[in-house]
Amino acid sequence: MNLFKKCAVTIALTLSALSIxxxxxxxxxxxxxxxxxxxxxxxxxxxxxxxxxxxxxxxxADELTTRMELEGANTPADLLLTVDVGRLHRAKEMGLLxxxxxxxxxxxxxxxxxxxxxxxxxxxxxxxVIVYDHSRVSPDQLSTYEDLAxxxxxxxxxxxxxxNIYNQSxxxxxxxxxxxxxTEQWARGLVANMARAPQGGDRDQIAAVAIGQxxxxxVNTYYLAGMLNATSEAQREQAEQVSVFxxxxxxxxxxxxxxxxxxxxxxxxxxxxxQLMEFLVSDEAQAWYAEANNEYPxxxxxxxxxxxxxxxxxxxxxLALDQLGIHNAxxxxxxxxxxxx
Amino acid sequence: xxxxxxxxxxxxxxxxxxxxxxxCLLLSVPILTVVASVxxxxxxVWQHLSDTLLWTYIGQSLTLMLGVGVLVLILGVVPAWLVxxxxxxxxxxxxxxxxxxxxxxxxxxxxxxxxxxxxxGPVQAFIRDTFDLRFGDYWFPQIRSLxxxxxxxxxxxxxxxxxxxxxxxxxxxxxxxxxxxxxxxxPWRAFLRVAVPLARPAIIxxxxxxxxxxLADYGTVQYFGLSTFTTGIFRTWFGMGSxxxxxQLSALLMLFILVLVVTEQWSRNKAKYHHTSTKYSRLPQIRxxxxxxxxxxLCCGLPVLLGFLIPFLQLAWWAWDTRDIVDFSAFSxxxxxxxxxxxxxxxxALLLGLAISxxxxxxxxxxxxxxxxxxxxxxxxPGTVIAVGVLIPFTxxxxxxxxxxxxxxxxxxxxxxxxxxxxxxxxxxxxxxPVSMNTLDAGLGKIKPSMDDVGRSMGxxxxxxxxxxxxxxxxxxxxxxSLLVFVDVLKELPATLILRPFNFNTLAIRTYELANQERxxxxxxxxLMIVLAGIIPVIIISLSISASRPGHDSRSANQ
Numbered sequence: 001m002n003l004f005k006k007c008a009v010t011i012a013l014t015l016s017a018l019s020i021x022x023x024x025x026x027x028x029x030x031x032x033x034x035x036x037x038x039x040x041x042x043x044x045x046x047x048x049x050x051x052x053x054x055x056x057x058x059x060x061a062d063e064l065t066t067r068m069e070l071e072g073a074n075t076p077a078d079l080l081l082t083v084d085v086g087r088l089h090r091a092k093e094m095g096l097l098x099x100x101x102x103x104x105x106x107x108x109x110x111x112x113x114x115x116x117x118x119x120x121x122x123x124x125x126x127x128x129v130i131v132y133d134h135s136r137v138s139p140d141q142l143s144t145y146e147d148l149a150x151x152x153x154x155x156x157x158x159x160x161x162x163x164n165i166y167n168q169s170x171x172x173x174x175x176x177x178x179x180x181x182x183t184e185q186w187a188r189g190l191v192a193n194m195a196r197a198p199q200g201g202d203r204d205q206i207a208a209v210a211i212g213q214x215x216x217x218x219v220n221t222y223y224l225a226g227m228l229n230a231t232s233e234a235q236r237e238q239a240e241q242v243s244v245f246x247x248x249x250x251x252x253x254x255x256x257x258x259x260x261x262x263x264x265x266x267x268x269x270x271x272x273x274x275q276l277m278e279f280l281v282s283d284e285a286q287a288w289y290a291e292a293n294n295e296y297p298x299x300x301x302x303x304x305x306x307x308x309x310x311x312x313x314x315x316x317x318x319l320a321l322d323q324l325g326i327h328n329a330x331x332x333x334x335x336x337x338x339x340x341x
Numbered sequence: 342x343x344x345x346x347x348x349x350x351x352x353x354x355x356x357x358x359x360x361x362x363x364x365c366l367l368l369s370v371p372i373l374t375v376v377a378s379v380x381x382x383x384x385x386v387w388q389h390l391s392d393t394l395l396w397t398y399i400g401q402s403l404t405l406m407l408g409v410g411v412l413v414l415i416l417g418v419v420p421a422w423l424v425x426x427x428x429x430x431x432x433x434x435x436x437x438x439x440x441x442x443x444x445x446x447x448x449x450x451x452x453x454x455x456x457x458x459x460x461x462g463p464v465q466a467f468i469r470d471t472f473d474l475r476f477g478d479y480w481f482p483q484i485r486s487l488x489x490x491x492x493x494x495x496x497x498x499x500x501x502x503x504x505x506x507x508x509x510x511x512x513x514x515x516x517x518x519x520x521x522x523x524x525x526x527x528p529w530r531a532f533l534r535v536a537v538p539l540a541r542p543a544i545i546x547x548x549x550x551x552x553x554x555x556l557a558d559y560g561t562v563q564y565f566g567l568s569t570f571t572t573g574i575f576r577t578w579f580g581m582g583s584x585x586x587x588x589q590l591s592a593l594l595m596l597f598i599l600v601l602v603v604t605e606q607w608s609r610n611k612a613k614y615h616h617t618s619t620k621y622s623r624l625p626q627i628r629x630x631x632x633x634x635x636x637x638x639l640c641c642g643l644p645v646l647l648g649f650l651i652p653f654l655q656l657a658w659w660a661w662d663t664r665d666i667v668d669f670s671a672f673s674x675x676x677x678x679x680x681x682x683x684x685x686x687x688x689x690a691l692l693l694g695l696a697i698s699x700x701x702x703x704x705x706x707x708x709x710x711x712x713x714x715x716x717x718x719x720x721x722x723p724g725t726v727i728a729v730g731v732l733i734p735f736t737x738x739x740x741x742x743x744x745x746x747x748x749x750x751x752x753x754x755x756x757x758x759x760x761x762x763x764x765x766x767x768x769x770x771x772x773x774x775p776v777s778m779n780t781l782d783a784g785l786g787k788i789k790p791s792m793d794d795v796g797r798s799m800g801x802x803x804x805x806x807x808x809x810x811x812x813x814x815x816x817x818x819x820x821x822x823s824l825l826v827f828v829d830v831l832k833e834l835p836a837t838l839i840l841r842p843f844n845f846n847t848l849a850i851r852t853y854e855l856a857n858q859e860r861x862x863x864x865x866x867x868x869l870m871i872v873l874a875g876i877i878p879v880i881i882i883s884l885s886i887s888a889s890r891p892g893h894d895s896r897s898a899n900q
Contacts (some may be wrong), residue, residue: 071740076843
């Protein structure tokens with residue numbers, strides 16, 4: 001054996017010894033698009049209860065899936081967590097996930113909030129709703145997402161950029177219901193009705209309604225809930241200026257998006273990872289989600305936070321969630337054509 | 342015998358040169374990877390882009406560069422001249438304080454000013470309450486706009502121009518200025534006609550850094566809702582899922598940068614500026630009074646006030662306001678991670694930058710120049726693009742090695758390099774090496790080639806000349822180069838985010854994640870830590886530059 005081969009073998013043996021040592025300790029590796037402070041506490045609880053170490057990397061969903069794709073079969077990732085179903089769908093299409101069959105997940109999560117083939121599961125829900133200045137708009141002027149394109153709202157609507165994933169998913173849901181052409185017409189109407197060029201985040205839209213720059217805005221429910229419970233008095237005052245309107249209650253229901261998880265195709269710690277997925281829909285984790293981030297629990301039997309309870313119940317769109325992923329790219333292109341910045 | 346030695350020395354120098362070029366190639370891999378992915382088809386996304394947003398991307402990027410370029414020249418060169426050539430109350434403090442905004446990341450100053458000046462912020466609320474107005478009854482500049490972005494970026498980027506032009510003004514020859522004065526030029530005319538043209542290479546080097554940073558900025562333009570190259574790349578890649586079209590956009594961006602880099606080098610190569618003498622007499626410093634004093638205070642004070650003091654105080658206020666809900670227990674880990682990364686990157690970038698700049702001085706041939714040119718582009722490429730450019734070759738290497746080991750020995754190496762701090766560090770070096778190279782190039786350029794010749798005639802080799810002649814003369818540039826990289830890494834976000842290993846966070850990541858959830862006030866504590874960690878190196882740079890001119894440190898001036 002020549003020197004080169006000797007070196008290679010030594011290195012290889014050391015490495016394999018290392019990797020054996022690694023795989024002996026129970027652990028789960030998570031690639032999370034949900035930011036650390038919104039997921040770490042519940043992961044810590046999981047570690048406490050099971051003794052399984054949880055390793056975490058947070059970044060944007062697309063950066064994480066790119067990383068998983070390039071790492072290939074050697075990826076250390078066990079779970080991919082995202083805050084949007086379109087991204088989970090894309091990960092499935094890219095071949096990064098594997099199906100999970102778990103009776104716990106299937107029993108606890110309603111069928112519409114998980115992939116029909118078991119590639120991903122929802123952990124929490126949020127709705128994208130219309131908020132309005134209740135001193136200037138009466139709820140009976142409001143009806144549907146479609147109505148936002150009506151000329152009567154000219155210069156009165158605030159909404160963030162079309163680069164935002166929540167707007168992309170909302171548009172994708174419109175494409176699923178009405179087709180590309182009709183949705184593009186709608187987007188043009190909406191753009192014509194904007195009070196200002198899209199900018200900032202959802203909280204900024206709510207604040208803009210509160211000070212009168214616009215009369216209504218399209219936002220995710222938990223942003224308003226977050227502002228209502230903010231430490232800053234100014235934010236609370238702004239949030240109290242607006243009310244929630246659930247769109248499309250007479251027909252298909254309000255647009256819903258999820259945060260969820262999928263099992264990596266090459267997950268090195270598959271058992272522990274499924275255990276963690278099941279923990280995410282346990283009573284404790286679901287209650288924590290509901291309280292800490294004001295999201296809707298994915299389970300019907302877990303109560304929502306008081307803030308959310310005050311807005312009452314609503315009818316949710318039953319559209320299969322993978323449709324949001326399927327129509328995402330078409331949605332973005334039509335938003336471009338409609339001039340939605 | 343002697344012939345043999347000469348021959349051996351030649352071989353050694355040649356092999357050193359070849360290894361430098363090999364190093365440059367290695368470091369260019371991420372950039373070339375992006376260029377290489379241009380060839381493949383893009384499913385009509387490119388067509389869609391050129392039908393819809395491409396021209397907006399180009400237009401807004403150009404406008405941004407033009408605006409920032411003009412503003413940083415005003416904010417950088419004028420104060421540099423004033424604090425170097427004149428004396429007025431506070432000028433000693435302003436001398437170093439003018440560099441402070443360098444510690445303020447662009448995205449953080451953007452968050453801060455938006456928090457203050459947006460329609461919902463306290464300033465406009467105060468106007469509405471005081472005058473009993475409603476929104477729309479009064480005019481107020483729109484902070485989230487193209488001109489807002491120009492202002493934000495200029496306020497934190499002008500120090501590059503300030504630093505480099507100040508260095509040039511300090512090192513200028515008094516004789517030249519005196520000659521111009523005896524020829525009847527007033528101080529202002531001497532400034533415009535003599536000092537600025539002489540300092541031009543330094544000013545342009547600073548401007549190039551600023552413009553590259555402007556092109557690579559993502560945080561500010563994204564937050565303001567602008568459509569520039571960087572936001573376009575993200576949107577194409579992530580919104581439409583087309584990494585190919587995103588790579589094509591990146592390649593177009595690189596074309597922009599190439600024009601910039603070539604123009605910069607062309608403008609520098611046309612003339613060479615070396616010190617004519619090694620004698621420095623004290624720079625004449627004019628004492629300002631009256632209206633001129635006021636103007637000077639305004640010119641030098643405003644950049645510090647707007648670029649540092651106001652956002653700093655606002656952050657401090659927010660941090661104090663949220664002290665009960667921010668989790669400070671994780672801070673020591675975040676701070677130590679950030680400092681370690683920044684420190685290591687600074688040392689590596691310094692060593693590599695010195696090796697490459699020196700090799701270029703020794704052998705300014707075509708392959709060397711081409712390699713340096715490619716490397717220089719790293720600074721203008723958005724961090725995310727660099728990160729993916731690092732991920733592709735690293736994972737390829739890891740997976741190939743793993744496959745080979747499995748076939749040969751039936752053992753697995755897994756991912757050896759990707760997902761480690763090595764990958765993170767590689768990305769930093771690719772991204773920030775140009776900062777260190779530019780600074781060292783400027784420093785080396787001022788050392789007369791005759792110094793090398795003298796060394797050579799005394800029988801010193803290239804390495805010995807570097808060690809015994811150049812490095813001592815370059816101390817200021819070496820310090821500046823390493824500290825600039827240090828501060829840049831402290832502020833860096835996207836590459837760290839994508840490439841880092843498990844359970845590894847930095848201050849920049851913490852700040853970004855909170856800001857991304859629109860919790861600006863809670864993000865203030867970690868933002869403040871970034872700024873504080875960056876202040877000390879920034880002050881060191883500034884002081885070392887002031888001390889770089891013999892007879893110009895504060896003690897001797899007071900005697």
